[in-house]
Amino acid sequence: MTIQILHYEFLGPIKLSEWGPPMEKVVYIIFNQNKSGYVPLYVDESEKTDQNDFFTQNDNFKCWIQHAGNEANLSLAILPLWESDEPERKRIVDKIISKYRPLCQVE
Template sequence: MSIQILQYEFLGPIKLQEWGPPMEKVVYLIMTREKDSFNIIYAGECEKTTENNFFTNNPSFKCWIESHSNASLYLAILPMFESENYARNKVLNQVIARYHPKCNERKPEPKPEYKIRSKHDSETSSIIPCPCCGSEMKVEKELENTTIIRCTECGISDTRLNS
């Protein structure tokens, strides 16, 4: 059985009581069932666990059981076996933004730090920060009038005019 959330195909839902480890590199949803529909009350991601009490040790577990009895909690997972942490967090943030699960703590988004640099500073600086993730961007290819740079972390590329 599977359930489609956004454009992703999650496995389940199964009763949370029926889950057993292990679980590795997944985005998971805690859901409640009302008649023929499921409501997402919590979304999370997991690198790896072999613990039977993985869910009951979750800081939001109290919210889950206060909302509904333990018997009516369901689990759906999206396996992302070859994924990095940022890829799972991207899916997780999309689910939270769309469904607003009531048991997810709303952490304020960190405000980006803006630094205004003069043109002289940017020309002499050898490290170019990625506008997406802040990691270092490296020169990939120098052309006649432009230079192509690529982020070492997220892979985004940019083109700079040579002056």
């Protein structure tokens, strides 16, 4: 399954609880899944992680839960960018934030 955000094809969304490491050179979006669809809560990029608690340890996790009600309503979509560098991923993150204004984004 894929979801198009701007002109990028993200993999997912999948339930956040179904995610498992590793994850390398990606842009990711956390969504609240509700009756009207997927509502973006947070967008960021990651160089690499092997941590199982990568998302639950995020400083914004409480905000995600606040908007979603519980972790079961949180979904994740990723855009793999294996040949990218951090500035390139950050540009994509900034474009998505500018367009969608995720509810838990701290700028």
